[in-house]
Amino acid sequence: MLPGAILLVTGSGKLSSSLVAMQKVIYSKARSSHVEFCLGDGIFIHSTGDKGVHITLLLDEDVACKSRWRVIRHKSITGAGLSTEKLQKAAMFFYAQDYNKVFMGSGNEKSSFCSELVAKAYDRARIKIVSGKAPSKVTPAHFNLEADNLEDWSDVTDEYMTILTDMKENEFPYRFAATTLSAAMNRRKVHEPFRQKIIEHYENGSLKNKELAKEMREMLADRELKFWHEKDS
Structure with missing residues (x-):
């Protein structure tokens, strides 16, 4: 399918x-x-x-x-x-x-x-x-x-x-797959504000921390699966 x-x-x-x-x-x-x-x-x-x-x-x-x-x-x-x-x-x-x-x-x-x-x-x-x-x-x-x-x-x-x-x-494997997928995407949405706060904290820190924040943003931007609510998407 x-x-x-x-x-x-x-x-x-x-x-x-x-x-x-x-x-x-x-x-x-x-x-x-x-x-x-x-x-x-x-x-x-x-x-x-x-x-x-x-x-x-x-x-x-x-x-x-x-x-x-x-x-x-x-x-x-x-x-x-x-x-x-x-x-x-x-x-x-x-x-x-x-x-x-x-x-x-x-x-x-x-x-x-x-x-x-x-x-x-x-x-x-x-x-x-x-x-x-x-x-x-x-x-x-x-x-x-x-x-x-x-x-x-x-x-x-x-x-x-x-x-x-x-x-x-065979209902179970289909329902398990759907539930697992939903849970993973919900978890990512819930965690997104915390990721952004951490990055912003580093961006306001030392030069080393700013470089680390830049690397983190680049890593997030390179994710294959993106969502509308993510700042780096």
Whole structure:
């Protein structure tokens, strides 16, 4: 299961129905109220009003939306390699952002709504999607349109139905992987202010300490996995 696939979800509640109805202006056949980005192995990253940008499992999303979903994958993603790794890191960059409540507004650097998050990930990976629209202007309806015409995307729902079956039979390793990943990213976010305070302390010290602070900043800047909340990212 390659990173970068998009899960199109049709929620069952009144709010979901309202979101779909609102998007009919953009695409008359719109039917998805939510979209999510696959990180691989049945793990998705998405943004919701109650939790912001966080990680979830296909297993849980299937239950939540009563199996009303489908998955598309951009045709530029052909196999595991630098492009998929870049997409994976690009999406994880936005982990723990707040939910952007201004739907189709001007956008900002600290929050994202669901489809905006997906578009931001592709934009950060330098892959053009949805005719190059600004991420904050991208809606689930735009992905519905892509899923229906399948010019730049492929429908890979069957692949995900297969892994969902495996997840139901072997839930523990999938849930353990998702929990471990979330814990690691949460820990890094919590520790980041302390790292910055230590560096700033050295920067205000002796010449030797200033050199040490410089080396520390360079080391942090060279980290392969970066996050939006880190000063050196």
